[in-house]
Amino acid sequence: MSSISKETLQRLPAYLRHLKELQKQGVENVASKAIAKVFNYTSVQVRKDFASISEEAGKPKTGFSVNRLVKDIAEFLGYNNINEAVLVGVGNLGHALLSYSGFKDYGLDIVGAFDINPNIKLVHGHKIYNLSKLESFIKRFNILIGIIAVPKDSAQDICDLMIGAGIKAIWNFSPCNLVIPENIAIINEDMASSLALLSQRLSKILKKEKNQ
Amino acid sequence: MSSISKETLQRLPAYLRHLKELQKQGVENVASKAIAKVFNYTSVQVRKDFASISEEAGKPKTGFSVNRLVKDIAEFLGYNNINEAVLVGVGNLGHALLSYSGFKDYGLDIVGAFDINPNIKLVHGHKIYNLSKLESFIKRFNILIGIIAVPKDSAQDICDLMIGAGIKAIWNFSPCNLVIPENIAIINEDMASSLALLSQRLSKILKKEKNQ
Numbered sequence: 144m145s146s147i148s149k150e151t152l153q154r155l156p157a158y159l160r161h162l163k164e165l166q167k168q169g170v171e172n173v174a175s176k177a178i179a180k181v182f183n184y185t186s187v188q189v190r191k192d193f194a195s196i197s198e199e200a201g202k203p204k205t206g207f208s209v210n211r212l213v214k215d216i217a218e219f220l221g222y223n224n225i226n227e228a229v230l231v232g233v234g235n236l237g238h239a240l241l242s243y244s245g246f247k248d249y250g251l252d253i254v255g256a257f258d259i260n261p262n263i264k265l266v267h268g269h270k271i272y273n274l275s276k277l278e279s280f281i282k283r284f285n286i287l288i289g290i291i292a293v294p295k296d297s298a299q300d301i302c303d304l305m306i307g308a309g310i311k312a313i314w315n316f317s318p319c320n321l322v323i324p325e326n327i328a329i330i331n332e333d334m335a336s337s338l339a340l341l342s343q344r345l346s347k348i349l350k351k352e353k354n355q
Numbered sequence: 356m357s358s359i360s361k362e363t364l365q366r367l368p369a370y371l372r373h374l375k376e377l378q379k380q381g382v383e384n385v386a387s388k389a390i391a392k393v394f395n396y397t398s399v400q401v402r403k404d405f406a407s408i409s410e411e412a413g414k415p416k417t418g419f420s421v422n423r424l425v426k427d428i429a430e431f432l433g434y435n436n437i438n439e440a441v442l443v444g445v446g447n448l449g450h451a452l453l454s455y456s457g458f459k460d461y462g463l464d465i466v467g468a469f470d471i472n473p474n475i476k477l478v479h480g481h482k483i484y485n486l487s488k489l490e491s492f493i494k495r496f497n498i499l500i501g502i503i504a505v506p507k508d509s510a511q512d513i514c515d516l517m518i519g520a521g522i523k524a525i526w527n528f529s530p531c532n533l534v535i536p537e538n539i540a541i542i543n544e545d546m547a548s549s550l551a552l553l554s555q556r557l558s559k560i561l562k563k564e565k566n567q
């Protein structure tokens with residue numbers, strides 16, 4: 144249970160979402176085969192994924208306990224420990240992020256939102272602070288996660304400012320390659336990477352259809 | 356050059372972005388080591404990635420030709436063939452996607468945007484059509500890519516409607532697990548997966564710092 148692959152980790156939130164649906168429907172036990180079918184995985188894969196984060200073994204006839212899996216996955220993903228984050232950049236994307244109500248379910252709470260434009264004051268119940276307050280805010284509340292949603296030309300400056308103030312993890316939505324020190328975590332929400340993958344899969348499907 | 360890993364594919368857009376920057380600065384050749392440093396990869400990794408999509412071999416002293424790599428990566432990613440797409444859901448996220456000017460650089464053109472709300476008429480130069488027109492639009496213009504940015508409760512309905520009309524690739528921004536037939540490509544832009552990864556990396560960093 145100590146090491147887990149990136150692929151497994153990234154599958155966990157979708158499993159959790161599905162298991163919570165089952166929970167709502169009153170389902171108590173589920174077979175790995177049934178879950179595998181929903182996601183188009185093999186049941187071996189599903190059992191392996193569950194084994195890496197839960198000691199719930201699943202019984203041959205009854206399957207896995209839904210409640211137990213929900214509890215174990217949520218705990219593993221840290222959804223019970225809320226992480227506080229700041230967001231910089233309240234343009235269209237920043238608006239979308241602030242309006243997204245699901246973050247708290249995933250253990251993230253945007254406690255401060257910042258923009259350089261002083262005319263933006265309140266967005267979806269979030270008070271928008273002036274960028275000049277960012278550094279002191281991060282220091283004062285000891286915030287560790289910074290979300291960057293500014294245009295790409297200012298993204299590196301914001302990143303440097305955040306790290307200088309004490310941010311340890313960057314969630315970057317700007318389409319640019321940020322330079323960061325080694326001891327900082329970063330996830331790039333890279334539309335171009337996603338599109339590359341989607342285009343490749345589409346080409347494969349079209350080729351297959353052509354050959355049929 | 357025929358098979359390429361998902362990981363390599365997802366790294367290509369970032370390489371391309373960096374190489375284009377170098378091109379702008381007038382850099383003609385670049386060593387794999389220099390590129391590796393920017394991305395925190397090993398130079399072996401970088402050379403392997405390049406070898407999988409380009410016959411540009413890179414010379415021991417001069418390095419790789421920047422122009423050649425830019426050309427080969429862009430071609431591989433299909434950025435020279437524009438793919439047409441429809442978008443459904445012009446809420447905050449839909450607004451953000453329509454305002455994003457970078458898609459055309461990545462070979463994607465949103466040619467039709469749709470919403471159920473008839474009061475939304477024009478967003479960032481895109482005419483917004485009523486959802487009732489979606490099916491005939493997809494059929495008439497033979498659109499293959501559908502972008503879903505609606506609330507999760509209507510995502511499956513929109514997905515079914517798209518696929519019924521002829522869509523072959525779904526780019527899903529709704530936080531839900533869509534059920535799709537086998538011959539359809541899908542990419543889920545799953546915030547929860549990203550957050551899981553970021554949280555895990557952050558915990559690792561904090562643990563490391565604690566032990567120092």
